[in-house]
Amino acid sequence: MRLTTMTDYAMRLLMHVGRNSGRLCTIAEIAQAYAISEAHLMKVTHQLALAGWIDTVRGKGGGMRLAHAPEAIGLGQVVRSIEPDFRLVECQGGGSECQLDGRCRLTGILDGALRAFLAHLDRHTLADILPSPGQADAVMRRVS
Amino acid sequence: MRLTTMTDYAMRLLMHVGRNSGRLCTIAEIAQAYAISEAHLMKVTHQLALAGWIDTVRGKGGGMRLAHAPEAIGLGQVVRSIEPDFRLVECQGGGSECQLDGRCRLTGILDGALRAFLAHLDRHTLADILPSPGQADAVMRRVS
Numbered sequence: 001m002r003l004t005t006m007t008d009y010a011m012r013l014l015m016h017v018g019r020n021s022g023r024l025c026t027i028a029e030i031a032q033a034y035a036i037s038e039a040h041l042m043k044v045t046h047q048l049a050l051a052g053w054i055d056t057v058r059g060k061g062g063g064m065r066l067a068h069a070p071e072a073i074g075l076g077q078v079v080r081s082i083e084p085d086f087r088l089v090e091c092q093g094g095g096s097e098c099q100l101d102g103r104c105r106l107t108g109i110l111d112g113a114l115r116a117f118l119a120h121l122d123r124h125t126l127a128d129i130l131p132s133p134g135q136a137d138a139v140m141r142r143v144s
Numbered sequence: 145m146r147l148t149t150m151t152d153y154a155m156r157l158l159m160h161v162g163r164n165s166g167r168l169c170t171i172a173e174i175a176q177a178y179a180i181s182e183a184h185l186m187k188v189t190h191q192l193a194l195a196g197w198i199d200t201v202r203g204k205g206g207g208m209r210l211a212h213a214p215e216a217i218g219l220g221q222v223v224r225s226i227e228p229d230f231r232l233v234e235c236q237g238g239g240s241e242c243q244l245d246g247r248c249r250l251t252g253i254l255d256g257a258l259r260a261f262l263a264h265l266d267r268h269t270l271a272d273i274l275p276s277p278g279q280a281d282a283v284m285r286r287v288s
Contacts, residue, residue: 001145001147001232002232003232004145008233008234011233011250015248087146088145088146089147089152089155090152105273106155106159106273109219109264109265109272113264114145114261115264116260116261116263116264117145117260117261119260120253120256120257120259121257128249129248129250129253
């Protein structure tokens with residue numbers, strides 16, 4: 001079972017930007033900090049800005065910052081806004097080829113499991129996953 | 145967020161075999177009932193037999209049947225036995241390139257969400273998702 005790479009990177013990006021709240025962060029530095037591609041991060045940045053989680057400033061000296069306090073950025077809401085869908089199996093959400101489509105009890109049970117998954121994430125915010133200052137400094141020393 | 149096609153097909157296969165408990169079921173008939181590929185179903189059958197959920201009988205007149213009563217086949221256990229892994233994000237389970245690997249609090253929260261997901265499935269068995277006789281008869285008429 002997987003979340004998309006987009007959601008994975010979105011979480012990491014928010015963690016980095018949240019840890020460096022006093023300044024604008026760039027895609028280049030985030031790509032370096034996590035050793036991931038700038039091209040993917042550009043897409044993630046665009047989606048996070050569209051969803052209202054970050055603000056971006058264009059041009060030389062530009063970058064991004066959180067649009068809300070870390071305590072106001074719920075992890076469940078971030079995942080809901082970035083994952084393209086939650087069709088755990090092909091038939092979930094309708095439009096399936098399955099002969100039992102619309103009358104099968106499996107989808108209802110999977111819906112319940114998904115609600116339990118997201119409800120757990122809803123109990124946490126970005127503030128809960130920001131690394132402590134000591135941890136973050138060690139990371140910065142390692143990548144500089 | 146997705147489960148693999150393998151788990152999707154495993155659930156459907158168990159539903160079909162559970163509904164037809166008085167006889168051996170063949171891969172060909174299950175492929176026809178759900179309009180899915182026989183090649184994929186062969187792999188699923190092999191995995192379900194290895195995991196001990198079904199018994200297979202080889203040769204002419206052979207096929208498969210449940211190895212336990214539907215009430216004894218827990219959906220959480222089936223999903224655990226068929227999904228190749230539960231690494232919701234790249235770093236989960238260790239061996240990641242991420243600079244925060246091993247000290248990041250996100251993975252602990254995702255582990256909790258995953259436990260909530262599986263705990264919900266653990267409250268249900270195959271018996272809960274078998275179609276009622278009326279439903280199954282309608283399906284059989286439609287595909288025959």
